[in-house]
Amino acid sequence: MNRVNPFQFGNIVSGEYFYNREDELLRIKQTLAGGNNVTLYAPRRYGKSSLVKKVLNELEKEGFTTI
Ligand SMILES: Nc1ncnc2c1ncn2[C@@H]1O[C@H](COP(=O)(O)OP(=O)(O)OP(=O)(O)O)[C@@H](O)[C@H]1O
Ligand SMILES: [Mg+2]
Numbered sequence: 001m002n003r004v005n006p007f008q009f010g011n012i013v014s015g016e017y018f019y020n021r022e023d024e025l026l027r028i029k030q031t032l033a034g035g036n037n038v039t040l041y042a043p044r045r046y047g048k049s050s051l052v053k054k055v056l057n058e059l060e061k062e063g064f065t066t067i
Contacts, residue, residue: 013050014057021051028055033064 008017031038032055040048056066 012053013047014053018050018054021047021054024051025055025058029059032059033062 028038028040028051040052042048060066
């Protein structure tokens with residue numbers, strides 16, 4: 001682990017490297033849990049994949065089956 005720079009660059013981030021996005025996380029989770037679809041779009045490298053991965057992980061912990 002790099003102890004000087006607290007950020008990780010390049011790949012999908014998770015765990016301690018994933019910061020904030022609390023509002024988006026809640027909104028996407030509530031939408032999916034309600035049986036609705038979500039389209040997530042943003043410029044490159046804005047954190048879409050990391051956010052999706054976090055959402056799916058949290059929904060799994062809450063008992064949903066995700067793919
Ligand atoms: N929640 C976050 N906390 C900290 N860093 C983040 C976060 N989300 C993204 N990053 C940073 O942005 C980079 C790109 O994230 P990610 O691959 O999730 O974006 P993306 O929108 O899916 O990119 P692409 O358009 O290339 O698919 C990560 O490597 C990381 O450095
Ligand atoms: Mg991506």
